[in-house]
Amino acid sequence: MELRTLEYFVAVAEEGSFTKAAARCHVVQPAISQQIQNLERELGEPLFERRPRQVTLTPGGVALLPYARACLDAAARAFVERSQLLGGSLTLGTVSGLQGTRFPALLGAYHRRHPEVALELVYASTSALLGRVRDGSLDAAVIAGSLNVLPDGVRARTLLHDSVVAVR
Structure with a gap:
């Protein structure tokens, strides 16, 4: 599991859309979709319910979201602290x-x-x-x-x- 993949996961969860998440992350939409599919395969369960014009979190996605945010926050803090050394x-x-x-x-x-x-x-x-x-x-x-x-x-x-x- 990579930080970039967690960043994509959080973006899709917050935006409610793969397209909007791709724009937010400055990548093309297929890249976001592929990373999320890989993450779902790695975790062994779907993280999103995909509907026309809407994406919502599954129970697995709801469970993962706070940990993904905490992981991204910790990584960001580590680099901020290091830059201040x-x-x-x-x-x-x-x-x-x-x-x-x-x-x-x-x-x-x-x-x-x-x-x-x-x-x-x-x-x-x-x-x-x-x-x-x-x-x-x-x-x-x-x-x-x-x-x-x-x-x-x-x-x-x-x-x-x-x-x-x-x-x-």
């Missing part, structure tokens, strides 16, 4: 020492939410990362330290505050 790549610089912070969890959550994004991590010093963000070889960087002196064209936003504690 972010794609491409993200090259992210980071300083070492962030392993004990919330950063790895944030990065993991980002990857789960946007699995189509290829993520590359680059480790370097803060000054090297800032230079690479400025020259465009990094998309962004997570740095530690003061944000008082940033190169021109580089903007910053605080992601988290952590404490460094000395113990003895």
Whole structure:
């Protein structure tokens, strides 16, 4: 059973006509008729009562219709959701020492939410990362330290505050 066949079935059911369903689906009427006949053969029962100038659902057609609609809706949603996925790549610089912070969890959550994004991590010093963000070889960087002196064209936003504690 193919999605296209279910689309034709729903169109005939809603239009009440093979001809109108063919126009709605932008195909010729014999194509619709053939697909419906194949579907009926596959399911082992007629789906439509064919009368002059009118087509109505049989009990089998009535039973199939909500499932056919649900299947078509699910397929359409899947492709809409897929088209809304972010794609491409993200090259992210980071300083070492962030392993004990919330950063790895944030990065993991980002990857789960946007699995189509290829993520590359680059480790370097803060000054090297800032230079690479400025020259465009990094998309962004997570740095530690003061944000008082940033190169021109580089903007910053605080992601988290952590404490460094000395113990003895």
